[in-house]
Amino acid sequence: MxxxxxxxxxxxxxxxxxxxxxxxxxxxxxxxxxxxxxxxxxxxxxxxxxxxxxxxxxxxxxxxxxxxxxxxxxxxAGRETPGPLSPEAESRILELWRGLTEDQQRAKEVEMRALNEMNRTGQ
Missing domain, CATH: 1.10.260.40 (lambda repressor-like DNA-binding domains)
Known part of the structure; x- marks a missing residue:
């Protein structure tokens, strides 16, 4: 918040x-x-x-x-400030991503797109 x-x-x-x-x-x-x-x-x-x-x-x-x-x-703008992404955090996220199956990656991508859209629209 x-x-x-x-x-x-x-x-x-x-x-x-x-x-x-x-x-x-x-x-x-x-x-x-x-x-x-x-x-x-x-x-x-x-x-x-x-x-x-x-x-x-x-x-x-x-x-x-x-x-x-x-x-x-x-x-x-009535929005929460997005969190920072350090190089270390990016590396950890990529490593976790590589451990997911193709189906899991698709599901997470859909979820991430939905969260990003929610942040864009403020809803």
Whole structure:
């Protein structure tokens, strides 16, 4: 669960970000690799519902504008921050994966896709 109580939404956070960095929506879009209309829709709260901002774009915001943390950005988007994946964890996961049968791998892939979709949509 999100430990941080949501005190602002993504539109409010983006307004602060624009003021803090003195950047436009177009510049934000350029830095995180989305269309300016995407940032505009987040700012005007016209994009959300079932899709909302994708986790990789929220992470890109934190990377491009480091005065705003991933936790802060994800909380504003109403999402939990995805966990980190260290090289050691990735190695352990791959080793476990290699021990599964082909059918088990397919089942786990379906499960992982469902979890990722749930994280993307916030539902």
């Amino acid at each position: 999100v430990n941080q109580e949501r005190t602002e939404d993504l539109a409010q956070l983006l307004a602060r970000l624009k003021d803090t960095y003195n950047v436009s929506e177009s510049e934000i879009a350029r830095r995180i690799g989305v269309a300016p209309s995407t940032v505009n829709s987040w700012t005007n709260r016209t994009r959300g519902g079932k899709r909302g901002a994708r986790p990789e774009k929220l992470r890109a915001l934190a990377e491009a504008f480091p005065k705003f943390t991933e936790d802060e950005i994800f909380a504003a």
